[in-house]
Amino acid sequence: MKIEEKYYPFIVVLTCLLLFFPHLDILYANIMEARNFNTAREMLHFDNWIFTTMNGEARYEKPPLPTWLSAFSGAIFGVNKLWALRLPSAIVTTLLVYFSYLFSIKRLQLPAKQALYGALLVATSFYVIFAGRNGTWDIFAHAFMLLGIYFLFQFFSTDIKKYTSAILAGLFIGLSFMSKGPVSHFALLLPFLISYLFIFRIRSSSGRAFPFMILIIIALALSSWWALALYFGDTDTAASIANKEATAWANHNTRPFYYYWSFFTQSGIWTIPAFIGLLYPYLKTRVLNLKAYQFTLLWTLSAVVLLSIIPEKKSRYLLPVLIPLALNTSFYIDYLVRKFSELKDKREVLPVYFNFSIIALAAALACPFLIYLFVDDFTGILWVYYSLFQVGCLFVAIFIIKNLKRKNIENAFYTVIFFTCLIITCGFPFIKVTYTNTNYKELAPKIVELERLNKPVFLYENSSPELIWDLGKRLPVLMSREGINYPKETSFYVIVEREQEELAKEKMVGYDFILQDCYDGNITSKKDRNYKIRRVGCLYLVNATD
Structure with missing residues (x-):
C-alpha cells in the first residue's frame, strides 16, 4: 500500500479520532474517574479551583490540571455528560501520539514510514487506548512529559533554538507534574535521561548553562506552586493527605520485583512483535539505525526496572513504558516490511x-x-x-x-x-x-424530590466516589475526619453505603434508622466482576430517640 509521506500526519490524527473519540459515554465512571469528575463538578459549582474538594471534603491527593481541563469541558458541553468530561483525555492522547510521530522523525532521525509505524503502535497499544478514553490523570502526565522530552532532546542535541527548547521543555515537564506529581518524571523522564546519556551523550555544555537554569526554574515553579498554596492555605489537611499517600505507595498493592516481567503484554494486540523487538541479539543486525534502536530499547528497559523498584505495583502503571516500547517495536515492523518476502x-x-x-x-x-x-x-x-x-x-x-x-x-x-x-x-x-442489572435504580432523582419537599438529606460518609458521583450534587456529610457531625434536625434522611449500614447504626447512638429503599447504581449484574457494592446507597429516615 503506497501512501505519500505528506499524508502520514493525517493518518496519525485520523487513527486517533477513530480510537479515542467515539462512544466516550458508554462506560460508566470508574472509581478513579468518579474522584476526578466529582472534583471537577465542585470546581464549577463552588469555585474550588485551588483547594479542590470532593463532596465538600478536601481532595488534595492529585494535582488539579486534568480536573481543570475536565471542568472546562464540562462547563462548555455539560458537567454531567461523561463524554464531555472524558474529552480532554482523548485530545491529550491524540497530542501524545502525534508527538511520538514527530519524535521519531525529527529527534531520532528515523524514516517517515517507520515513524508512522511507531505512532500507530503507540495509538493502538491496549493501555494507551484505555487511558485515552478514560477521564483520569495518567495520560495527561505522560503526554505532557513526552512533549517535554521532545524539546529536551532538541536542547541536548543541537545548538538551534536553545532558549525556546529549554522554555518549552520546562513548561511541559512542569505541566506533567501538575497532572500527577512526579510519577512521569520517574517512569518516563528518568529512563529517557539514562538512555540518552548512555547512547547519545550530551554535547558540550557551552552556552547551555543559562537556558538550562531557565528550564529548571520553569519546571520547579509549575511543579511546586500548588503544593505551596496548599501548605500555606490548609497546612494540617495537606500534611495529613501527603502522609496517607506516602503510606499507600509503600504498603498498598505491594508486589514482588519481577511482577512486571510480562510488561510487553500490555501492548495488547502487539504483544508478539513487542517481545521480538526486545530481542537485541536478534534485531541489532537487522535495523537501519542501530543507535536509535539501542536508545529506545534502553529507554524501555530502564522504565521497567525503575517501576519494578517501587513496592506498589499495578498493571496500569506500565502505561509510560508503552511509549518507548512502541517506538522500539517499530524497528521490528520496519524490518519485516523491508525483508519479510526474502x-x-x-x-x-x-x-x-x-x-x-x-x-x-x-x-x-x-x-x-x-x-x-x-x-x-x-x-x-x-x-x-x-x-x-x-x-x-x-x-x-x-x-x-x-x-x-x-x-x-x-x-x-x-x-x-x-x-x-x-x-x-x-x-x-x-x-x-x-448492562443487565434489573435492580439498577438512580438515586439522584430521589434526592431532588426530597429537597423539593424541604427534607434534609445527608450522606453518611465520603467513602464511595462512585456513589457521590451518582448523587448528582454535593450533600452534607455526617462522618468526617474529625468524627460525627450530628445535624440540628431531629428527623432527617441519610444515605448509607450498603456495607456501612450496621456501622452507621452503631456509631449514631440515640437515633432510629428506618429503611426507605436501597438504590443500586451498578448497571452490570452481581455476576459481573465490575459490580461494586459501594455503588449501592440505602436511604434511611433517621429520627432522634431522646
Whole structure:
C-alpha cells in the first residue's frame, strides 16, 4: 500500500479520532474517574479551583490540571455528560501520539514510514487506548512529559533554538507534574535521561548553562506552586493527605520485583512483535539505525526496572513504558516490511504468521461470538453496528490472510490498525448488552424530590466516589475526619453505603434508622466482576430517640 509521506500526519490524527473519540459515554465512571469528575463538578459549582474538594471534603491527593481541563469541558458541553468530561483525555492522547510521530522523525532521525509505524503502535497499544478514553490523570502526565522530552532532546542535541527548547521543555515537564506529581518524571523522564546519556551523550555544555537554569526554574515553579498554596492555605489537611499517600505507595498493592516481567503484554494486540523487538541479539543486525534502536530499547528497559523498584505495583502503571516500547517495536515492523518476502528461516517466519493469523481468526470469529452470546439483546441501532462490524471483520480476516500469502507485511500491519479502529467504532457499542442489572435504580432523582419537599438529606460518609458521583450534587456529610457531625434536625434522611449500614447504626447512638429503599447504581449484574457494592446507597429516615 503506497501512501505519500505528506499524508502520514493525517493518518496519525485520523487513527486517533477513530480510537479515542467515539462512544466516550458508554462506560460508566470508574472509581478513579468518579474522584476526578466529582472534583471537577465542585470546581464549577463552588469555585474550588485551588483547594479542590470532593463532596465538600478536601481532595488534595492529585494535582488539579486534568480536573481543570475536565471542568472546562464540562462547563462548555455539560458537567454531567461523561463524554464531555472524558474529552480532554482523548485530545491529550491524540497530542501524545502525534508527538511520538514527530519524535521519531525529527529527534531520532528515523524514516517517515517507520515513524508512522511507531505512532500507530503507540495509538493502538491496549493501555494507551484505555487511558485515552478514560477521564483520569495518567495520560495527561505522560503526554505532557513526552512533549517535554521532545524539546529536551532538541536542547541536548543541537545548538538551534536553545532558549525556546529549554522554555518549552520546562513548561511541559512542569505541566506533567501538575497532572500527577512526579510519577512521569520517574517512569518516563528518568529512563529517557539514562538512555540518552548512555547512547547519545550530551554535547558540550557551552552556552547551555543559562537556558538550562531557565528550564529548571520553569519546571520547579509549575511543579511546586500548588503544593505551596496548599501548605500555606490548609497546612494540617495537606500534611495529613501527603502522609496517607506516602503510606499507600509503600504498603498498598505491594508486589514482588519481577511482577512486571510480562510488561510487553500490555501492548495488547502487539504483544508478539513487542517481545521480538526486545530481542537485541536478534534485531541489532537487522535495523537501519542501530543507535536509535539501542536508545529506545534502553529507554524501555530502564522504565521497567525503575517501576519494578517501587513496592506498589499495578498493571496500569506500565502505561509510560508503552511509549518507548512502541517506538522500539517499530524497528521490528520496519524490518519485516523491508525483508519479510526474502526470509526463509522458519524461526523468523513462523512468529509473524502466528501473530497475524491469530488476529485474522479473532476478526473472523468476533461477530459469530457476539451473535451467540447476545443476539436476544440486540436492538435496532445495534443491528446497524453489527452489520458494519460483520462486513469490516470479514474484510480484516480476508485481507490479512491474503497479504500473508503475498508476504506483504505492510498491508497486514495497516489492516490490524483498521481492525483496532473498527472494534472501537462499531464493536464498542455492544458493551451496552452487558448492562443487565434489573435492580439498577438512580438515586439522584430521589434526592431532588426530597429537597423539593424541604427534607434534609445527608450522606453518611465520603467513602464511595462512585456513589457521590451518582448523587448528582454535593450533600452534607455526617462522618468526617474529625468524627460525627450530628445535624440540628431531629428527623432527617441519610444515605448509607450498603456495607456501612450496621456501622452507621452503631456509631449514631440515640437515633432510629428506618429503611426507605436501597438504590443500586451498578448497571452490570452481581455476576459481573465490575459490580461494586459501594455503588449501592440505602436511604434511611433517621429520627432522634431522646
